[in-house]
Amino acid sequence: xxxxxxxxxxxxxxxxxxxxxxxxxxxxxxxxxxxxxxxxxxxxxxxxxxxxxxxxxxxxxxxxxxxxxxxxxxxxxxxxxxxxxxxxxxxxxxxxxxxxxxxxxxxxxxxxxxxxxxxxxxxxxxxxxxxxxxxxxxxxxxxxxxxxxxxxxxxxxxxxxxxxxxxxxxxxxxxxxxxxxxxxxxxxxxxxxxxxxxxxxxxxxxxxxxxxxxxxxxxxxxxxxxxxxxxxxxxxxxxxxxxxxxxxxxxxxxxxxxxxxxxxxxxxxxxxxxxxxxxxxxxxxxxxxxxxxxxxxxxxxxxxxxxxxx
Amino acid sequence: xxxxxxxxxxxxxxxxxxxxxxxxxxxxxxxxxxxxxxxxxxxxxxxxxxxxxxxxxxxxxxxxxxxxxxxxxxxxxxxxxxxxxxxxxxxxxxxxxxxxxxxxxxxxxxxxxxxxxxxxxxxxxxxxxxxxxxxxxxxxxxxxxxxxxxxxxxxxxxxxxxxxxxxxxxxxxxxxxxxxxxxxxxxxxxxxxxxxxxxxxxxxxxxxxxxxxxxxxxxxxxxxxxxxxxxxxxxxxxxxxxxxxxxxx
Numbered sequence: 037x038x039x040x041x042x043x044x045x046x047x048x049x050x051x052x053x054x055x056x057x058x059x060x061x062x063x064x065x066x067x068x069x070x071x072x073x074x075x076x077x078x079x080x081x082x083x084x085x086x087x088x089x090x091x092x093x094x095x096x097x098x099x100x101x102x103x104x105x106x107x108x109x110x111x112x113x114x115x116x117x118x119x120x121x122x123x124x125x126x127x128x129x130x131x132x133x134x135x136x137x138x139x140x141x142x143x144x145x146x147x148x149x150x151x152x153x154x155x156x157x158x159x160x161x162x163x164x165x166x167x168x169x170x171x172x173x174x175x176x177x178x179x180x181x182x183x184x185x186x187x188x189x190x191x192x193x194x195x196x197x198x199x200x201x202x203x204x205x206x207x208x209x210x211x212x213x214x215x216x217x218x219x220x221x222x223x224x225x226x227x228x229x230x231x232x233x234x235x236x237x238x239x240x241x242x243x244x245x246x247x248x249x250x251x252x253x254x255x256x257x258x259x260x261x262x263x264x265x266x267x268x269x270x271x272x273x274x275x276x277x278x279x280x281x282x283x284x285x286x287x288x289x290x291x292x293x294x295x296x297x298x299x300x301x302x303x304x305x306x307x308x309x310x311x312x313x314x315x316x317x318x319x320x321x322x323x324x325x326x327x328x329x330x331x332x333x334x335x336x337x338x339x340x341x342x343x344x345x346x
Numbered sequence: 347x348x349x350x351x352x353x354x355x356x357x358x359x360x361x362x363x364x365x366x367x368x369x370x371x372x373x374x375x376x377x378x379x380x381x382x383x384x385x386x387x388x389x390x391x392x393x394x395x396x397x398x399x400x401x402x403x404x405x406x407x408x409x410x411x412x413x414x415x416x417x418x419x420x421x422x423x424x425x426x427x428x429x430x431x432x433x434x435x436x437x438x439x440x441x442x443x444x445x446x447x448x449x450x451x452x453x454x455x456x457x458x459x460x461x462x463x464x465x466x467x468x469x470x471x472x473x474x475x476x477x478x479x480x481x482x483x484x485x486x487x488x489x490x491x492x493x494x495x496x497x498x499x500x501x502x503x504x505x506x507x508x509x510x511x512x513x514x515x516x517x518x519x520x521x522x523x524x525x526x527x528x529x530x531x532x533x534x535x536x537x538x539x540x541x542x543x544x545x546x547x548x549x550x551x552x553x554x555x556x557x558x559x560x561x562x563x564x565x566x567x568x569x570x571x572x573x574x575x576x577x578x579x580x581x582x583x584x585x586x587x588x589x590x591x592x593x594x595x
Contacts, residue, residue, distance in 0.1 A: 103510070106475060106485050129506040132471050133487050136440070140476035145441055145560035148470045158564060163468050164363045168372050171564040211484040212514035219508040228506075232594075256595065267524065274490065274504050274525055281384075281464060281524060283506070289594040299362055300466075306572065310592045312584065327575040328587050340581045345595070 037066030037156060040094075040116060042109075042125040042135075045072065045080035047102070050087075052229035053126035053185030055193055058087055060183040061124050062191060063153040067091045069120070070198070073112055073205075075102040081200055088191040090198040098205035103214040110137035112206030117142055117178055121156070127182035127284075128228070135182050144176035149284075151187035165280040165303035185228065186286035186307055220275055222260075227278065230259035232289045235278055235305070238265035239294020239315065239334055243272055248335070249293060252342045261285065263301045279304035294334045297322030314338065347457035347494070347516070348403045349392045350450065351426065352443075354382040355410060355417040356467040369565040381417050384462025386424075387522040390529040391460055391492070393425035400494045403427050405454060409438050409446055415545060422540035423532040429545040434557050442550075442557045444476035449553035451481060456517065458499075463488050463521040474521035484514035488523040 039061045044051040061068045069092045070084045076097070085093045094116070100108055117123045117138060125131035127149040139146035151169070152160035158173045159181065227233065234253045236246055246260065253260045261283070262276040278285055280303035290308035295301060297313070297320055305311070306325050313326035314337050323329045330337055357363055358380040363372040381389075395401040406421035408414040409432040418429035432446050451459065464471040478485035486492070490509070491502035494516070501512040504523045532540075550557045578584045588595045 105512075106487065107478075110479060129488065129504070133475065133485075136472035136475035137479035137485070139472070140441060140444055140479040143441075145439060146470070146472050146476075147561065148472060161469075162569070163566070164357070164372060165466065165469070166569055167363050168365045168566050169569050170566045172561045173564050174561055176560055211482075212486065212512050215511040215513055217505065217508060217510045226507075264524065273508065274523065275506060275508050277524075280466065280469065289588070289592075300359070310588070310594045311572075311575070312588070323575070323577075325572050325575075327572075327592065328578050328584055329575060330578055330580070330584060337581060341584065344581055344585055 037121045038119070039064060039066050039068050039122040039124060040120040041068060041070050042113065042123070042131070043070050043072045043080065043084050044126055044128060044130045045074060045077060047074055047077045048079040050080055050083050051126070051128065052226060053128050055087060055190035056185035056188045057124055057126045057183045058089060058191045059188035060150065060153060062089050063188065064122055064156050066121065069094060071096065071113065071116065073101045073104060073109060075099050083193070085198040085200055086194050086196050088196050090196050093198050093200045094203050095200055096203050096205045098208070100208045101205070103217060105212050105214060106134035106137055107209040107211040108206060109134040110141060111209050113138050114141045120178065122179045122181060124181050124183055126185050131182045135180060139180035142178055142180065144178050144180055145174055146180045146182065147172060147174060148182050149184045150181055151184045165299050166306065167299065184284055186284055220273055224253060225257065225259045227259045227261050227283050227285055230287050232256045232258035233261050233285055233287045234258045234291045234293065235261035235263065235295060236266055236271070236293050237263040237295030238269060240266060240271055243270065246272060248338045252338055255342055255345045263295045263298070292322050292326070293338060295322055296320050297325065347401055348405065348454060349395065349401050350447070350454060350456040350459045351388050351392045351404060351406050351421065352447065352461040352473070353385040353389060353406050353408045353417050353421045354462070354465045355379050355408065355414045356382045356465055359383055359466055365566055365568045369567060371563065371566050379413070381420050382462050382465045384464055384522050386529040387524070387526050388460040388462050389421045389424045389426060390527045391522060394527060395494070396425065405430060405456070407432065407447065407450060409434065409443055411435060418545055419540050420532060422543045423536040424530060428543055431545065431547050432550055432553065433547055434550050436557045437559045438557065439559045439561060440470050440472035440476055441560060442555060443473040444480050445555045446550060446553060447477045448480045449555055458516060459519045461519070461521050463523055474519050478519035481519065484518045486512055486514060486518060486520040489520050490523050490525040492520060
């Protein structure tokens, strides 16, 4: 068995979920190779080669891999995939975009968002917003898999010394072109990598009021997230969204503020180690998953918490 | 331009499903069903584009049991012009969905296919990307904005760190994200009108598509329960618990 793991990176650094995806690959077992498709991404290649358990790093360089389209990535990966029993990527916005194309072009099923490995052909994945866990088996010759990063321990980011091999770039399909990205600028940790997350819901009342969460987040060195209701209400951008259709997170501490706890939100955060809920509604469903909760006005509790944390 | 829109019949988003005692799946008997929320957004987008004059005809497509006709009628009431049910009793998996849509695209020749990014039952997030790959058409997944000018589309799509702007030639496969639009409510007069709109019923065989599932579900289980938590009286107690009991700050 041999496994190809597609690296997600920004040219210099690997994205947080990548080391967890390698953790899933180790659980499957076999030789692990990593593909770094990028442009002048030597730092990312070097970082991938140092990751624990990686035997080989394949490096494909082209200008059109700087912000690659799904079409161009799948055109590169499909011919390579035929040499492997498994192809893995994190179930992030990046992996979800191109992996189903890889599967379709190989005429195999994709196994989405796995949370455990039972055997090399059987995997556990959450369905119905995590209200059920399905164990599925694939008899396809190549298993194309996206990995729920929070469900696997990351491998060490050092100690490895994988061989690096340059491979020819795939074609530029020219089907679509990335014209630019507008990334949310923040000095805080990324949501999917943060040790602490402070999240706001509809109860925040406005985008302006998220400032009190940001002050708390600064004290805790936390990322700021939001429920779908807060995103739908236009308080914050979609990339803040935690939930079934947003980001899946599992930090050490998750502070849910003014979030009622809809099924769709719980799906994205209920694997957090410690959950704190602050809500004035004593019947809020969020309390069912919380370790600690306060029934009170968030506009009183949050500033007081920020202040007392000193 | 003709648009093909996919609509999936799923368990209503507000219902918390129960896992069957024998581990064979989730209990969907006597549970309220509805159109998948992301498919509603897809239909709404097609209707808005028709209202704005860039779309001439909207064809809604569903795959599954005969009751999917209800979902298609909802799409017709929202403003789709006609509907196609690809009827099958088999479990429908994303690769088969993509193959059915590919066959329909070859027949219907749409300029645009709009699908939901993900169904809220199996949470796969695959069909649109697979369809685009099988057709060799451009892909615009997780879109929050689309504008058609001539034979190309300007797209804004949701990515992990923010937004990405994409330009692609038509025909194109797009999948919807939440912020693309807010779907309209169907009105009674439109529900009545929808009953008269054409709804074709065909079988996967007629499209030459093999629906056999590729993934076998071995078992379905309940997720582990979280242990019950405690209500704390005030901020001081909360900080004490977090420091000394949970030890996370």
